[in-house]
Amino acid sequence: MAIPVEEAIAALSTFSLEDEQPDVQGLAVLLSSERYATNSPIEYSDVAAYRLSLGEDTKAINQLNTLIQEGKEMASLLYTYRSCVKALPQLPDSMKHSQADLYLETYQVLDLEMSRLREIQRWQASAASKLAADMQRFSRPERLVNGPTITHFWSMLKLLDVLLQLDHLKNAKASIPNDFSWYKRTFTQVSSQWQDTETMREELDDLQIFLSTRWAILLNLHAEMFRTNTVEDILQVLIVFCVESLELDFALLYPERHTLLRVLPVLVVLATSSEKESESLYKRVKINRLLSIFKNDPVIPAFPDLHLSPAAILKELSSYFQNFSSQTRLLSLPAPHEIPPRELQDYQRHYLILNHMGTIRAEHDDFSIRFASAMNQMITLKSSDSADNDWSRDIKGNMYDIVVEGFQLLSRWTGRIWEQCAWKFSRPCKEPPISDSQQNTTTFFDYEKVVRWNYTAEERRALLELIGYIKSIGLMMQHCDTLVSEALWETIHMEVQDFVQDKLDTMLRTTFRKKKDLSRILSDMRTLSADWMANTSKADPEQHSLHQETEEMRQNTFYPRPVAPTAAQIHCLQFLICELVSGGNMRKPGGLFGNSGSGIPVEDLKQLETFFYKLSFFLHILDYTATIGTLTDLGFLWFREFYLESSRVIQFPIECSLPWMLVDHVMESQDAGLLESILIPFDLYNDSAQHALTCLKQRFLYDEIEAEVDLCFDLLAQKLNEIIFTYYKSCAASTLLDSSFTYACDDGEKYFVKPLRFDAIFKLRRVMVLGRTIDLRSLITQRMNKIFRENIDFLLERFENGDLCGVVELQQLLDILELTHQSISRFLELDSYSLMLSEMQENLSLVSYSSRISSQIWSEMQTDFLPNFILCNTTQRFVRSIKGTHHSSQRSSASTGKPYFYCGSHDLTMAYQGLAGLYRDFFGVPHMFAVVKLLGSRSLPAIIRALLDHISSKITGMVPKITALQEALPKSIGLLSFDGGIAGCQKIIHEILTWEAKSEVKTEVLHDLKEIGSALYWMSILDIVLRQIDTTQFMQSAPWLGLVPGNDGQVKHAYSDSTPFTTLLSAATNAVTASPACPNPSTFLVMSKQAEAASLLYKSNLNSGSVLEYALAFTSAALDRHYSKWSATPRTGFIDITTSKDFYRIFSGLQYSYLEESINNPSKKQEMLGDSVAWAGCTIMYLLGQQQHFELFDFSYQFLNVAEVESATVSHYQSSERTKSPNFLAMRASLKR
Secondary structure (H helix, E strand, O other): OOOHHHHHHHHOOOOOOOHHHHHHOOOOOOOOOOOHHOOOOOOOHHHHHHHOOOOOHHHHHHHHHHHHHHHHHHHHHOOOOOOOHHHOOOOOHHHHHHHHHHHHHHHHHHHHHHHHHHHHHHHHHHHHHHHHHHHHOOOOOOOOOOOOOOHHHHHHHHHHHHHHHHHHHHHOOHHHHHHHHHHHHHHHHHHHHHHHHHHHHHHHHHHHHHHHOOHHHHHHHHHHOOOOOHHHHHHHHHHHHHHHHHHOOOOOOHHHHHHHHHHHHHHHHHHHOOOOOOOOHHHHOHHHHHHHHHHHHHEEEEEEOOEHHHHHHHHHHHOOOOOOOOOHHHOOOOHHHHHHHHHHHHHHOOOOOOOHHHHHHHHHEEEEEEHHHHHHHHHHHOOOOOOHHHHHHHHHHHHHHHHHHHHHHHHHHHHHHHHHHHHHHHOOOOOOOOOOOHOOOOOOOOOHHHHHOOOOOHHHHHHHHHHHHHHHHHHHHHOOOHHHHHHHHHHHHHHHHHHHHHHHHHHHHHHOOOOOHHHHHHHHHHHHHHOHHHHHHOOOHHHHOOOOOOOOOOOEEEEEOOOOOOOOHHHHHHHHHHHHHHHHOOOOOOOOOOOOOOOOOHHHHHHHHHHHHHHHHHHHHHHHHHHHHOOOOOHHHOOHHHHHHHHHHOOOOHHEEEEEEEHHHHHOOOOOOOHHOOOOHHHHHHHHHEEEEEEOOOOOHHHHHHHHHHHHHHHHHHHHHHHHHHHHHHHHHHOOHHHHHHHHHOOEEEEOOOOOHHHHHHOOEEEEEEEEOOOOOHHHHHHHHHHHHHHHHHHHHHHOOOHHHHHHHHHHHHHHHHHHHHHHHOOOOOHHHHHHHHHHHOOOOOOOOOHHHHHHHHHHHHHHHHHHHEEEOOOOOEEEEEOOOOOOOOOOOOOOOOOHOOOOOHHHHHHHHHHHHHOOOOEHHHHHHHHHHHHHHHHHHHHHHHHHHHHHHHHHHHHHHHHHHHHOOOOOOOOOOOOOOHHHHHHHHHHHHOOOOHHHHHHHHHHHHHHHHHHHHHHHHHHHHHHHHHHHHHEEEEHHHOEEEEEOOOOEEOOOOOOOHHHHHHHHHHHHHOOOOOHHHHHHHHHHHHHHHHHHHHHHHOOOOOOOHHHHHHHHHHHHHHHHHHHOOOOOOOOOOOOOHHHHOOOOOOHHHHHHHHHHOOOOHHOEEEEEEHHHHHHHHHHHHHHHHHHHOHHHHHHHHHHHHHHOOOOOHHHHOOOOOHHHHHHHHHHOO
């Protein structure tokens, strides 16, 4: 069944195609370069219909416009010209016989380039001849043809500007004469075999003269102008037009203003080069006006990296025009490099954007608010069915005024960027700063001196901010193109009709009533532009001549019609206004509207002047999109063709590229206000690529731009990820940092992170770069996952290159990393942190219970911890032995990671390293908590099992060693006698412990006991930690499981068959399923079943065993295998006092020997073995049931008893004699301990 169209449309209207992506880029690249409305798409062919005798003028305009277009192509060719000689191969000596072939191929290559230069030479000669003929046609005193019109003036000036730029490029490009010299040399070599080469030689000579003569094009133009008759009058008219346009700010777009500034000094030189009327110019235009213009703009942009100076042009051309060389006031103007220091500061304040940013910000904010308000009014007007005509006219008129103001702002701002660049190129940095990496290289590119080192950080920020303003205003205006177009057309239509139907009507009845010639002009203006169909006051235009109307009846009313005038109509209206004001003679003194002899009242003259200037704005307003594209085009900031040639390099590194400098400035400064503008500089690449393809028409430039963009975008994505990662890493580290630590610091503020906003960047799914759409969000996500994996790998590698004490630092850094992952995961779809951690630990398999951390922990325990760490029972810590190591662990040097792999900022990294340093010299309970958290319930049992196996292997390895020590004991070992005293006891013990030949075995047994004791104590610390964790979990889950303490101190269940958690969910499930409104009761039933399973799972975890008990049971089982060797059963059934060689005898002897050696040799202290030996011996004796035997027959206990008895019975004198021995006092103190 088909859906009705109305319903389908209504359904589609509910869908929104908008997303949350913010506008952080400017306009998209325009793929077409159509002819704009300002150039008349039909080449003014409709002008003839108005019968104004402008045929000659229109023909000349079209001819000049064609020459202008051709000249721009010639200028593009010259600007992008690169030397072919650099690519010529050099033949080795072995191929000298092929040199003739090389000359021929070189000639063929260079001939193609030289043919283009010949074409430029021929074109400039033709253009100069046609421009001179055009000026001569309109410079005759008699009035033969109408014109020139204002459009004609602009065409003349633009063509003159093109000729000037061509001449300037020819003078600046050193590669052109260099290639020509090679071309001429190869021509000499290859033409010897040709016939009739005289014509070619003449062409070569002409081309050589053209290329080697400075300002050859302007000199040729001057010769063409003054070949037959003078053209001073038309030159003076053009100068007056330029001066008035510049003084009155007549040009709406900045390219028009720059054109006027470039051609004005050339016009002045040409106008004063004639002997006849050289002084008449300064009668029409005071020289002070010219000096003021030239002083206000000492540097004029010409090309992206080339500038012109009026003072330099005047001085250089004065040597070619003798009459102009007498103008000392104009020639005294300083060139940019000659500006005195006092004036230099004023020019710096004028050209540098930084000094105008306060005003620019205010203008931007004010315009944005008023434009948004005007747009809201337009939307309200569109939605209103019956709007008042006056209110509608006011809203649309306001919209028109704001659009004009927006164009003026964009033109002024973009012009400021052009002019600042030209100023920077004219004032290069003299002494670039030398960084540490550049100590060996003292040479810099000239381009670096004018770009890289010529912009301070504040100037880069101001430039980036202004570019953002230009792009944002242009984008805002472009987005409402369709909404405002009708309003603009209606307003322009209203302006024209109001003038021609009302104001001209008033002038016809008053000022021009008796002036038939002027009245005819006014009537022509009304005829060609009046829209009588929109007039609701009169049906016939002839009725306007009636004089019986009252003043109220004379006010006309117009229908709002979006019918704008054509380019030809505006062209004719401007011509007629000029005819009206100047009386057909624009050569009168006073300028166009300053002519007081026209006989027109001041008020009417003012109205004509206002409308005249509005007409020039209309074409740009009608060409709305193209005008915005022109005013927001900043691609010139990338081009550097002139400096590539002067530096003799193929291309500069991206550090010298201004767009990348702006991107890098944002990332280096990390200014919160600029981060959202980080993609704005890539609009410069879009603009430059568009300019390279459509204007310069050079594919190799586009390829270079594309290559740089690829590199820059990769660097941007990399650095942007690092900035984001560093910021959130710093935030996580600051959050986890102990607050008491920061409060105790005097400068604790440095541990707090300055907030930054990345929300707009995280939402960018469509970034337009060179016509390609890039999902920046996805790119950031991919690289962020990679950074997390690299960071985890670095931390694990760092831990693997350290000892076991670094486990606390590893746990802290991984906690910071996990919190960082949680923070970023709120904005990006990152991989699971546990998945990445398992992946980097190589622990993804379901049957794998080992990981990099567990393997490293066990490896460290085997090779370093158990052999080299000793136990301090008092502090419950293991510390590294300072007297020597039994085994040496070989570690590779730790790799230095990136700064953001630690804690983000440097201050936070130092703080955490200081905290981690507190745990670096020992292993204790904090380290065990870290081990348990890092290993988890999956890998921890593997460590426990490996450690128990290590204990078992050590016990097995000790069996032959203990046997060897048992064999070395005498057959009968009696109790120590009290008769011999201390000395006798020592002698008896030495006779019993005859282990001098078994010293290595004795040492190995002690170290084995130390490792067993350390392992058992490590188990006891682990048991303490696990019990604390279990207690915490029990306290959290007990209320949900219904566990309460009983009277006997034991835990009991408050509910017999269920828990509060399952009871609550069961009751909720029953209530929901009983309700008839429940759509899906099975979901709640499943939830209830899952709650019961969770309760059973938590209950089963309550009865967890003790790790230490399990370790002791495992050790006991290992000892049982050697029970017969270490604990023999007495034959008589009673304790064997003299013949027993059980383990307790061996341990007693080892203990006595170790204590005696530590006294006799102070270098062997207890710090070498610690308390682990005692833990191991006592544990083994306890598990073997020998603790009571040890307490009865221990040599140390017996020796201590003898010493106590002797000290109590002997006299004071005897005791004092014995106590003279220092060994006795030390031995006694050790035994008491």
